[in-house]
Amino acid sequence: MLSTPVILIIFKRPQLTERVLQAIAAAKPETLLVIADGPRPDRPEEAAACAAARAVIDRVDWPCRVLKNYSDVNLGCGIRPGTGLTWAFSLVEEAIVLEDDSVPLPSFFRYCEELLERYRHDQRVMHIGGTTLRQLPLPIRESYYFSQFNVCAGSWATWRRAWTHFDPAVARWPPLRDTPWLEDLVADPLAAKHWAEVFDRAHAQNGQVSYWDHQWTFACWAQEGLSILPRTNLAVNVGGGPDSTHMTAYDDPILNVPVAEMEFPLRHPAEVRERPALDRAFLNEVVVSRLRQPPVWRQMLSRVTPPMVKRHIRQFRPSPVRAS
Secondary structure, three states, X not given: OEXXXXXXXXXXXXXXXXXXXXXXXXXXXXXXXXEXXXXXXXXXXXXXXXXXXXXXHOOOOOOOEEXXXXXXXXXXXXXXXXXXXXXXXXXXXXXXXXXXOEEEOHHHHHHHHHHXXXXXXXXXXXXXXXXXXXXXXXXXXXXXXXXXXOXXXXXXXXXXXXXXXOOOOOOOOHHHHOOOHHHHHOOOHHHHHHHHHHHHHHHHOOOOOOOXXXXXXXXXXXXXXXXXXXXXXXXXXXXXXXXXXXXXXXXXXXXXXXXXXXXXXXXXXXOOOEOHHHHHHHHHHHHHHHHOOOHHHHHHHHHOOXXXXXXXXXXXXXXXXXXX
């Protein structure tokens, strides 16, 4: 049995929900918190699809406390995850988070549980990612490394102490907008411009936008928090295609990252500090390269939380409800 609570975010894809739930069932968490959005009013067929996805949860067959936070109306893919996660972390101190299109390997759960315990009281660490969205360009001996990137991508973990800094409207952004703060953190002017626009929109619309993970990144940035990323990808995204909100292309590289089980016991880094070379590679390969693509590719960035790259990396700039 897995003692760490698991949060599952679902919507209207029962077949994908079932795949992820099967992976969760193998880990047998003692507590499962389920967040569900409601159907959109202009798409009547979604009511049945949402009900079918929720029916999958009713088939939990191991000893488990199942807590549900189901919305009767559609809140959207920006508001619903944020409000649901805030509800979940009001009930639990730490949790593993999965979305309905991210299928984790078995070792993902143990990896998260051990690191949640190890860094439980370390305020420097804000986020534990389950993937790096690529194959690491540089081999590392440790099981994971510390990064200025908090990659969500449907499989991650964190603590209540960290999530308490989440603000969908990024209220702290305006005083920073006209300062060098963002450019000092982001080592590329194109990326800085992109995220300035993202934060501007979130603030101007009081958080009523179609994304939440950029605001989570802002929270980590504002706290100068570090993220943990694994040496190997521990989950695969299976949600691409026309039914996806953000990744409509089946051949998106994010959907086809190589995966491999984590080896135990974990080999821990000697120090809690970022790896600049790995962060530069992520910035170039995952962020900047996509910002330079036509706009249809840029929408995929909404699934990638941006980097917080410190001043010393700048020299390497490349030529971005109802509870029941």
